[in-house]
Amino acid sequence: MHPHTRRQNHQPDPWKCSGHARTTKKNGVSGSVTIHYNTHIEETSLSASLDFLAHHYPDIHLNVLHRGEQSPSLDSLIREAADILIVPGTVLNEHYLEHHHWSDHYVLAVARGKPSASQSFADFSQVSRYVAWRHPGVERLHQQLAAAQVRLSQRGELTCLDTLLDLVAKRHCITIVPSVLLGGRLGELEPIALPLAVTRQISV
Numbered sequence: 176m177h178p179h180t181r182r183q184n185h186q187p188d189p190w191k192c193s194g195h196a197r198t199t200k201k202n203g204v205s206g207s208v209t210i211h212y213n214t215h216i217e218e219t220s221l222s223a224s225l226d227f228l229a230h231h232y233p234d235i236h237l238n239v240l241h242r243g244e245q246s247p248s249l250d251s252l253i254r255e256a257a258d259i260l261i262v263p264g265t266v267l268n269e270h271y272l273e274h275h276h277w278s279d280h281y282v283l284a285v286a287r288g289k290p291s292a293s294q295s296f297a298d299f300s301q302v303s304r305y306v307a308w309r310h311p312g313v314e315r316l317h318q319q320l321a322a323a324q325v326r327l328s329q330r331g332e333l334t335c336l337d338t339l340l341d342l343v344a345k346r347h348c349i350t351i352v353p354s355v356l357l358g359g360r361l362g363e364l365e366p367i368a369l370p371l372a373v374t375r376q377i378s379v
Contacts (some may be wrong), residue, residue, distance in 0.1 A: 209238040212261035215310065215336055217356055218375070219261065219277055279353040281316060281373045282366035286346045296367050299349050304330040306348040308339055316351065316373055323371045340364060 212221065225237060285299055305327040307313055313332070320327070330348065333339040336356065342348050344363040353375045357364050 209240070210259045210261065211240050214261055215353075215356060217358075218279065218353055221261070277376070279355050279375045281351050281369060281375060282354045282357070283349060283369060284340065284343050284352055284357055284364050285349050285367055286344050287361075287363055287365040294367075296370055299367065300325070300327050303349045304328055304347070306330055306339060306342065306350050307332040308336055308350055308352050309334045310336075312375060319371065319373050320369075325370055 210221075212219070221239075225239065228237060283296055283299060285294075285303070288294070307317070307329060309332040333342075336352070339348075339350055340352075340356075340360060343350055344360070351369070354366055357366050
């Protein structure tokens with residue numbers, strides 16, 4: 176978000192609109208807001224925020240674009256192509272201030288086994304094929320794992336998270352994703368702690 180709009184440590188449920196939104200009458204707001212995001216929507220409260228805005232401010236036109244860039248930058252803010260940009264926190268620099276952020280940690284995702292079966296990260300990494308989820312942040316994740324001498328038998332990458340998690344549930348492979356992305360599939364998938372803590376931070 177552009178400078179001078181920061182509300183540090185203040186986390187309301189809806190996002191306050193900026194950019195082209197303008198007051199047209201008492202208690203009425205109209206205009207347009209453009210949001211670019213480079214994350215999976217389930218990593219943020221974006222869905223709930225958009226639903227809130229659509230319900231309470233029906234005259235605001237929301238342009239929401241998932242860019243899916245592997246190396247996101249602040250270019251869309253600099254060119255004023257976006258009013259709000261959602262990116263990994265590592266992209267921020269001194270010219271743009273963080274308005275809101277989410278923090279999570281990566282886990283190994285495996286197919287859920289028998290209740291009596293207790294296996295560690297090392298057990299799975301030695302015998303299972305690892306397929307990476309291709310997203311902004313995957314290179315940083317792999318660099319941290321390599322620095323800690325964590326070895327995985329990588330057999331490629333997939334961009335579509337749903338397809339990848341389906342393959343994991345069918346025991347075709349394992350993967351590493353932010354823990355929040357397993358929330359709706361804990362009946363078939365199980366999170367396993369990594370040998371080291373790798374955080375995932377997303378900034379608005």
